[in-house]
Amino acid sequence: MLVLASSSPRRKELLSQIGCKFVCRPSSCEELTFRDEPNPQKLVMQNAILKAKASVDNHHKDEIILGSDTVVALDNKIYGKPKDDNDAFCMLKNLSGKTHQVCTGIALIKNGKIFSDVCTTDVTMKNLSDEEILNYIKTKEPQDKAGAYAIQGLASIFIEKINGCYFNVVGLPLNCLYNLCKKADVDL
Numbered sequence: 001m002l003v004l005a006s007s008s009p010r011r012k013e014l015l016s017q018i019g020c021k022f023v024c025r026p027s028s029c030e031e032l033t034f035r036d037e038p039n040p041q042k043l044v045m046q047n048a049i050l051k052a053k054a055s056v057d058n059h060h061k062d063e064i065i066l067g068s069d070t071v072v073a074l075d076n077k078i079y080g081k082p083k084d085d086n087d088a089f090c091m092l093k094n095l096s097g098k099t100h101q102v103c104t105g106i107a108l109i110k111n112g113k114i115f116s117d118v119c120t121t122d123v124t125m126k127n128l129s130d131e132e133i134l135n136y137i138k139t140k141e142p143q144d145k146a147g148a149y150a151i152q153g154l155a156s157i158f159i160e161k162i163n164g165c166y167f168n169v170v171g172l173p174l175n176c177l178y179n180l181c182k183k184a185d186v187d188l
């Protein structure tokens, strides 16, 4: 049985979309921040492993656990979920008119063995006026999203271009996950 170590409704939807049978077991763990690991790819991979490890149930050693973590990276800065509306404003103001990277780390634990990978997508956002940012923040969509936007939601109108996996931006790179499962001999 596959266990999705996540409370993200997006990850749940994406995994359901490919017909995978799984249970959700969100865990709470102390995640690393950019202060611990300034490299976004390494950061998300380590956090994905931490999340997966926190959901391991030692009574069910046959379970396969999937953890994941998404951040937005631009100009040597890493953006997670905004703390508040001000934080969301600053993030969107910085992302405006630029191309940033969205990195998602995924980690599978099978029989105590860890398999992990990371996927990166370039996302180009249009120039945003302060009014557009403020109106968007009012919708509350930015609150629980890395980089304070949801490509799959209202922010879709702000996205000029993407290069790479779309599902990675939403929180679960499906092709990357499929490849990792093959490596770990896990049947999705």
Ligand SMILES: Cc1cn([C@H]2C[C@H](O)[C@@H](COP(=O)(O)OP(=O)(O)OP(=O)(O)O)O2)c(=O)[nH]c1=O
Residues within 6 Å of the ligand: 005, 006, 007, 008, 010, 011, 026, 027, 051, 068, 069, 070, 071, 072, 081, 102, 144, 145, 146, 147, 149, 150, 151, 152, 169, 170, 171
């Ligand atoms: C950039 C972007 C992020 N996101 C989401 C994906 C992730 O759910 C979230 C980043 O936060 P994460 O900390 O990666 O995940 P989470 O807290 O939502 O869930 P969990 O730790 O329990 O697995 O941002 C979008 O939904 N759309 C987007 O366009």
